Amino acid sequence: MLLNGWGGLGGTGIIECMRRNPDRRKVRVVCADASPKPVLSIKADGFFILPRGDHPSYMDSLVDLCQREGVDVMLPGSGPEIVAISRHLARIRSEGMAATVDEYDRIRPLMDKAEAYRALQDEDYTPKFEHVADASSLLPAIHRMGYPEYPVCFKPSSYVASGGSRGFRVLRKSNDAMTPVVSSDEIDYGSVSRMSETKKRLDLLVMEYLPGREFSTYTLSNHGKMVYCVPNLRECMVGPRTFEASTMPADDKITNICKSIVEKFGLSYNTNIQLKESVDGKLKLVEINPRMGGSIALPAAAGINLPYMAVKMALGEPVPQNLKQARIRMIRYVSELFVEV
Incomplete structure (x- = not known):
């Protein structure tokens, strides 16, 4: 089997899950990533460099690798690879392989967090949220979420762009200009105010802080x-x-x-x-x-x-x-x- 895009903290644990399977089946695990991963190179039965999942040559490179290594099942682990493999499941199956991911039409709403939240907005477990697409809407949305009386948070709406909690920030009344310097997930109001003046399109999910x-x-x-x-x-x-x-x-x-x-x-x-x-x-x-x-x-x-x-x-x-x-x-x-x- 192939673990693709599992170069983070959990990759070696998944390798052990396969090797210590309850069927006592002999499993060969190869890994691939867009950059060298020395730990996976040692822990897996093989390690290979592939383009990122959003690169035009990714699918050809992936299929070639799987054919050479005799891969039966692919287990994608990051956004670009999940999207690419889900879009090309018919090709993968025609080559006699399988993947642990749904067809793209099924997971497409999850690739846009705002769309997923809107689909669930009538559920009690959905937090208060607003999708901010343009900079001028950012500050009003933050205040509607309860700032400054309550902390609020925001993150990119794109699943691929926010992998590994990239872009997640918490805004509290007590945060100041030094806060982003000493904390990777906190932000101050001045920085948010400057974001609201950008000419670039925003794609953020502003939410109540939990x-x-x-x-x-x-x-x-x-x-x-x-x-x-x-x-x-x-x-x-x-x-x-x-x-x-x-x-x-x-x-x-x-x-x-x-x-x-x-x-x-x-x-x-x-x-x-x-x-x-x-x-x-x-x-x-x-x-x-x-x-x-x-x-x-x-x-x-x-x-x-x-x-x-x-x-x-x-x-x-x-x-x-x-x-x-x-x-x-x-x-x-x-x-x-x-x-x-």
Whole structure:
């Protein structure tokens, strides 16, 4: 199988999910990315450089690589690759391969977060939001969200442009000109005011700020029917990355929200749905990622190997039902790796 675009923190964990699969199947895992990834080069059975998913030569390069390496299933992990592969599933299937991603028409609404939020705007779990397309609308939208009495946040509406929480910012009354210097995800009103004067088109989702606990939920589904919903509590974050998290008991509120989203968009395979508590403790939607989440190794270690089950689903194989997970905690730590130069 091929992991493409998984050069971030979770890539090695997904490799281990495949190798430690419950069927004890011998699996060969090759990885590809747009730039060298020494850790993946060592951990995988092969590593290759491919163009970005939005490059004109990407699909030809991808198919050539998969044919050479005997790949049966592709698991795309970043926005450009997800879009490219979903648009060309017919070609991939004609070559005798499969991919753990839906057809583009199914995931297209998720590629524009404003469109996805509008599709869910009547749901209790959808936070207050406004889509800002032009600079002159930015400040009025921020004030309608409650600033300066309440913090507000914004992020790019494009799924591809905002991968890895790129562009996410929180605006608080207490923030000043030094705030963006010392914090990568906070911004001050002066900077936002200057943004509102730009001549460039904006494409931002302005939202209420959610200060409570955050849950990263991993689902496995088949054409809108949810098979598994496994929530994790994110306990320690460094930027957008989870360094400590715990499995948790089944939660009906989380399950019902995820079931609603999966059914609304008719999703299949792995979807990562991120939820956070509002100021009054209500669960609200943060993100819908039509892919595995970066900490999906946690539920696998707890007994529910969702990445491997998505591969089985893509191959047309039955997946086990009603598996239970153990209560465990994941702690990530930094370790040195030395490679020749």
